[in-house]
Amino acid sequence: MIDNKAYVELVKKTTPKSKELKTLPIAFAVGGLICCIGQAFRLVYQTYLPIGKMTAASLTSITMIFIGSLLTGLGIYDKIGKVAGAGSIVPITGFANSVVSPAMEFNREGVVLGVMSKMFVVAGPVIVSGVVASIIIALGYYIAGLF
Amino acid sequence: MNGGEQTIIFHNKPRIVAGYGIVGPKEGEGPLADYFDEIAKDDLFDQKSYEKAECKMHLLAIERAIERAGVNESDMCALLSGDLLNQIISSSFSARELDIPFLGLYNACSTFGEALILGSIMIDGGSMQRVACSTSSHFSTAERQYRYPLELGTQMTPTAQWTVTGSGCSVLCREGEGPFVAAATVGKVVDYDITDANNMGAAMAPAAAYTIATHLKETDRKADYYDAIVTGDLGIFGSEMLHQLLLSEGIDIAHVHMDCGKMIFDEKQKVHMGGSGAGCSSSVFNTYFLQKLHSGELRKILFVPTGALLSKVSSLQGESIPGIAHAVAIEVE
Numbered sequence: 260m261i262d263n264k265a266y267v268e269l270v271k272k273t274t275p276k277s278k279e280l281k282t283l284p285i286a287f288a289v290g291g292l293i294c295c296i297g298q299a300f301r302l303v304y305q306t307y308l309p310i311g312k313m314t315a316a317s318l319t320s321i322t323m324i325f326i327g328s329l330l331t332g333l334g335i336y337d338k339i340g341k342v343a344g345a346g347s348i349v350p351i352t353g354f355a356n357s358v359v360s361p362a363m364e365f366n367r368e369g370v371v372l373g374v375m376s377k378m379f380v381v382a383g384p385v386i387v388s389g390v391v392a393s394i395i396i397a398l399g400y401y402i403a404g405l406f
Numbered sequence: 407m408n409g410g411e412q413t414i415i416f417h418n419k420p421r422i423v424a425g426y427g428i429v430g431p432k433e434g435e436g437p438l439a440d441y442f443d444e445i446a447k448d449d450l451f452d453q454k455s456y457e458k459a460e461c462k463m464h465l466l467a468i469e470r471a472i473e474r475a476g477v478n479e480s481d482m483c484a485l486l487s488g489d490l491l492n493q494i495i496s497s498s499f500s501a502r503e504l505d506i507p508f509l510g511l512y513n514a515c516s517t518f519g520e521a522l523i524l525g526s527i528m529i530d531g532g533s534m535q536r537v538a539c540s541t542s543s544h545f546s547t548a549e550r551q552y553r554y555p556l557e558l559g560t561q562m563t564p565t566a567q568w569t570v571t572g573s574g575c576s577v578l579c580r581e582g583e584g585p586f587v588a589a590a591t592v593g594k595v596v597d598y599d600i601t602d603a604n605n606m607g608a609a610m611a612p613a614a615a616y617t618i619a620t621h622l623k624e625t626d627r628k629a630d631y632y633d634a635i636v637t638g639d640l641g642i643f644g645s646e647m648l649h650q651l652l653l654s655e656g657i658d659i660a661h662v663h664m665d666c667g668k669m670i671f672d673e674k675q676k677v678h679m680g681g682s683g684a685g686c687s688s689s690v691f692n693t694y695f696l697q698k699l700h701s702g703e704l705r706k707i708l709f710v711p712t713g714a715l716l717s718k719v720s721s722l723q724g725e726s727i728p729g730i731a732h733a734v735a736i737e738v739e
Contacts, residue, residue, distance in 0.1 A: 260615060261654045266598045269650065270608045275564040275643065282561075331557050340559020347559050360557035364550055367455045381558060 286346030289339065293350040297323050320351055327352030331359040357381040412591050412617075413624040419586035420529040422736065423579045424475035425692030428467050429670075430545065430571030433681070433689070436671045441694040443470065449546065449571050457495065460544035464489065464573045465500040468540050471575035471692070475536075475582075482506040482577075483534035486525050488517035489542045490569075490684050491551060496542050506538065514713030515610075515639050516593070517541045518574065518688040519732030522709075525578045526587040526734075535580050542573035543683030552603075552718055565605040567641045568677035570670060574688030576696075585699040588706075591621035591733040595715065599726045603716060606727070607644020607667075607679055610712040613729030614640060615651035617710060621733045622657065629659045633704045636695065637731070638687035638711035639667035641679030666690035687711040699738050709734045 261269065300322050304315040330336040336356045339347045347353055358378055365377035379386065426443050434445030444466070451459040464487070472479055485504060487497035488511035501508035513520040521539035528534040546556055548569040554560055562568075578587070596616050600609040614637050622629060629635060640648055645665045652659055666687045667680035691709060698704040712731045721727075 260612075260619070260651055263599050266612065266647075266651070267600065270600060270605070270647065273643075273646070274605060274608070277564055331559075334557060337557045337559045341561060343559075344561040353559065356557070356559050360555040360559075363557055364555035381554065 282344055285342060286344045288346065289343035290346035290349060293323075293347065293352055296326075297350070323351045324355040327355030328359045331356045332363065336360075354382060354385065357385070411624055412594070412620050413589060414523070414527065414592070415589045415625075416526055416530040416587055418530045418532070418580065419588070420526040420578045420580065421582045421584045421586050422576050422696065423582040423584045424471050424577045425574065425696040426467050426471035426474055427574040427689040427691075427693035428463055428470075428572065429685075429689050432545070432568075432675065433570055433572055433670055436675060438670055438690065438694055441697055442689065443693055446571075449544070456544055456546035456550075457491065460489065460491070460496045460542055460547050460571075460573075461499045463544070463571075464496045464540060464542035465503055467542065467573040467575040467692075468500060468504065468538055471540070471577050472538060475577035475579065477536055477577070477579075479505050482536050482538055484509055484525070484528065485538045485540070486511055486521040487538075487540045488512050488521065488684060490514065490548055496544075496547075497540070500540075513730055513732070514715050515543070515682060515684045515686065516711040516713030516730050516732055517684050518691065519593075519638070519709065519711035519734055522576065522578070522587065522734045523590045523592060523732055525576075526590060529578055529580050532580075537578045538575055539578065540573065540575035541684040541688040543569055543571070543685035545569045545571045545683075548683060562678050563604040565602070565607065565643055565679055567606055567639065567667060567679045567682035568671065568675075569683040570639075570667075570681040570686035570689065572670075572683070572685035572689035574685065574690070574692035576688075576692055585696070585736050585738045587734060588737045589621075589625060589735040591617055591624065593617040593731045593733070595728045595730050597726055597728040601721075601724070601726045603721045603727065605643070606639075606682060606714045607641040608647050609714050609716075609727035610729040610731065611640055611644045611647035611651060614644075614648050614710055614712045614731040615655070617731040617733050618648075618659065618708070619652060619655050619657060621708065621735075625735075629657055629662055632662055632706050632708045632735075634695075635659050635663050635708045636691070636710065637663070637665045637667075638713070639680070639682040640665050640712055641667045641682065643679050644712075669694070684713075699736065702738065706735070706737045709736055
């Protein structure tokens, strides 16, 4: 029979690939749409609320996280994700989805050992790498400021 | 079977006197809908969690198969069951409700083949009269154990397969009517260095190829001896790989090959390469294939459930995926 090496080559050669011509535009469109919605909220907040730019930006993030969480709870976000892929994973709504979905899933194992301990199983690496990156950049700033 | 050989010939013809297959709603929308004994309206089976649901479904399959065989629970000599969950809880929690001596098994998605072989050996050897063999799997329990939370918005890769929500049980008896287990080939663990856990078909195909080739060689048969060679859950891509591997040995099975994973879903159901899971082969075998054997449309089949022996830990540690496949020859007179 074909040996391991030849088989791995054969599998590599014949495995069906993602149809990027189809998936990339959808991801781009959905991701762009989510960002447009966020931008719209920001403009509305800036224009109609007596708050500064920074607060309006924070409020926009909070709104988008709320929408992402709500759509996850209603069972809609995963359906968007099946079509949009990275388009709905990368924006902040995707981050909300990655926290809320395990929280829902592990609800059956109890509040403390289920929801609380499993809430960040998906988002955990993102948070850790975010914190580490911010420390490195802050250190860079600090060192650059010395000279 | 002497040392070095993998094939067993059963002289006392252990009979499959009854089978029962139950599936979830998605499987019930597939091409085999008319064959399943029961299609659940809700994949929670009125339970509070999917684990409990899988257990209820598994228990139902065992109870109904025994009922159909016309024997009492207390007359059963053994229950041989397995599933995909950690510590095979669906099987043992089903056995908790039953008054039958229990032997829990694990060979991933090929467990049903393992159960049929062990049951046949017990009956053929004369130590047992009636044995039940069953397996189950559930999409939602498998997803959370092996992959991601259900509501996480991820995309399936093109080679991914969809875990079947289903359970099947066969009742084997020393006496009675029905197709009989004529021979079996116990598979060896085969690892061809595939590491992509989303390409299970490719990981299992070499094991299936080895077992089928060994079976045909040791029984001195050609693929044409069988009306159908039925693999468990290789899916579309895995089946293609199986054909290519066997062709390199000079064995052409394409014209008699069927795959439960390919059969259970329609392409329109967006399951990519097809179905998988321990309940895939058992639910299809106990309904579609038993019915075809009873009607005489199929007279000799080689049933080859396939399994990928990985865990989430082994994948994270960079291990490749070992495969296994057991072959069971089932015939009618």
